[in-house]
Structures are given as C-alpha cells and as structure tokens.
Amino acid sequence: MSDQEKMATNMSIRAIIESLNDILGGNGARVILKKAGVDHLFNAPPNNDWEPCITVKDQARMFTEVTNVLGLTGALGIWRRIGYLGFKNTVEIARVLDPISNNGLSPDMKFIKGMEIYREGTGKGGPAMDENGRPAFDVPECVICEGYRLDRPICSSYEGVIQYLANWAYGENVYNVREKRCKAMGHDSCFFVLEKK
Template sequence: MNPSTHIYYYPNQMARILLLSGDEILGQAGMSAVLNAIPGGSRFVENYPPANQKLEFPFELVAGLQASLELNYGPHGGRGLSMRIGRASFQHGLCEFGPLFGLTDLAFRLLPLKTKLKVGANAFADIFNKHSDQRVRIEDRETHLCWHIERCPVCWGRKTEAPACHLAVGLLQEALYWVSGGKMFNVEEAQCCAVGDSQCSILIDKTPLG
C-alpha cells in the first residue's frame, strides 16, 4: 500500500484526546511548537477538534505529531515524551470510550488477570476498528498477546531506521497498568511499517514484571 494514495482518519474526539494529552505533558506552548512544525498542524494550535465522532483528523497529522516530537526533543527525548502522551491519552480516553465496550464494568474488573488481558485487548481493538480508520488485529500466543496494527496512523507515511510507534506503546502500557490494577508489563514493538514491515506489531508479555 502506498500511503500517499490514501487518506484515512481518526475521529475528532480521539484527536482531541491526543492533543489535550500533549498539552498535559508538554504544556500549551510546547504543544503549539510541536503542531507548528507539522505540515497542516498550525490550524490546530489552541484550536483542537470538537468532541464528536466525525472522521476528520488525518493519519498524516498523527504521524506528524510523533515526527515533530523527535525533531523538537531529539530521538530519545521524543520517544519518551511520545510514550507519556500515549499513557495520558489512555487515561483521558477511558472516560470517553471505555463504557461503550464494557471496560469500566465491575464484571470486567473482577475477571482473572489473563482473561482480562485477552478480553480487554479485543475490546480496546474494537474501539479503534469501529470508531476510526485504524485497523487492529489481536493474536493470542502462549506467552504474548500481539497487537497488530494493519493500518497504523502513528507511523503513517514515515520512513525510519527503528520502530517508531511510541505513542501506541505508551497507550498500551497504560491500558495494561489499568486493566491489571497497577502491574507493569513488558511492551515492545517488534515490527513497524516505517522500517518496511507489512504491519506494526507490538508484543505484550502476558506475565507482569516483577
């Protein structure tokens, strides 16, 4: 697939959550600088998308946010900030989308951990598959869950030397922390479209650290 021939979108509400999370981590001035460095991003400076489900925020701007963070803060700093923004995005997004898929129900919270991981991963994937143009597929292996992003907004159109979907990694880290009641898991991107792979694949250990 040649990304330049397709236009795919996040809903405005997801984009708003992402940008407000950037505000929280970078401060408004820092977020404005990041947006100004993205082609087409300046129109969102202090003018975030409305909280609706219209598909109007293009993948190119999501990928541009990640690239701009690396440009403004260096590869290492940009990676860390992207993961923090991803974690904050889950915290804010859970309030908006979690109830739609039963993620905040008491019955879900009482499930055994391994069951919660699988059920939660599939429900979380459904949020993206049903409300955005992102496409996620879950693969259940013996020791890992594999979060395969077959149409990835985070690295859309980018070319990098190493996996670059740090926003997605941070988002999943926080989701796992919440689902498990405060446990940490190893989360690692093993494949990335930006380095030439056919999909972005993030591996999640089923056993928490420690």
C-alpha cells in the same frame, strides 16, 4: 479512499493536543502544531467525539514534528506518554470503556474488547494473537514510523495506549508492552506484545 484521504477522528486528535499540552506546556504544543500546519487546532480543539477531524497525513506530520523539535530519542518518550495520557483522557472524559468495564469478561476479553474500541475510534490497529496465544495488537496502517528506516522499533505511542489498556484489563504491574515488529525495521506492520513484568 487513499491513505491521504483517510481521516483521523476528533477524539484522537484532541488526545494528541491535550497530551502535548500536558507534557510540553502550551508554548511547546503550539510550536509542534504550527510546524505541522494544524495550529488552528490549538485555540479551537476538536470535540471529544468520533467525527472526522484532519487527514491521517496531517496527523502523521504532528508526530514527525515532535521528532523534528526533540530528536528521535526525545520523541520516543513523548510519543509513549501521548499514547498513554491520550487514551487515559479519552476513557475518563468519553467513558469509552464503560460498556465493558463490569460485565464479567475475563481480563483477556476485556483487553481484546478495549483494543476493538480503540480501533473503532482511531481507525488504526486491531487485536491479534502472539505466537504464545496471548492477546497482542497489530497496526498495519501505522503513521508514526512512516518514512523511517531503522534497526529498532519506534512506535512508542501505541505502546502507551496498549499499556493503559493492559493496566486497565489485567491490573497494574502485570504486563509491560513491547513492540516486537515495526514498519521502520522493514516489517509489514507494527506488532505489540504483552510481557510479564
């Protein structure tokens, strides 16, 4: 299957739509979706399930349109919030982390298992280890930075998702998430690490 044929799940697209609506309001969300060519999803959002929704290429256009409307600097904060709120809403509505919440796993294993669940739902990224042996997250198939060539990392949506998972697994105010490598900077993947606060 080519990259253009890969599908984003209903759950991941619904999370983006709900987050855009929460952050930008209904009119702002509608503008982004219309410019991305998926405005039909505003009035008929997808179900909260793992079924295919739209192509990954269409999903990438949604992120691109946030940048086109708000500029890159404005988009970075929105993308991070989309990641955090989107995954938070998915956890609260679909209860995707319930099976591993109270089963005696160490915080590191909870974090790793949470990342595996995220990968299962989105088809993107997966657990890795940083150079210090700490859990990290690697996204070789990132669509957020597609087409960018910059001197800084920009995939803040994943930072938001991973920050939610870190807060859930380790507790709030323990770790900050930082993107250490980014495809926009010429790396092979986008790589995220946990740093002590």
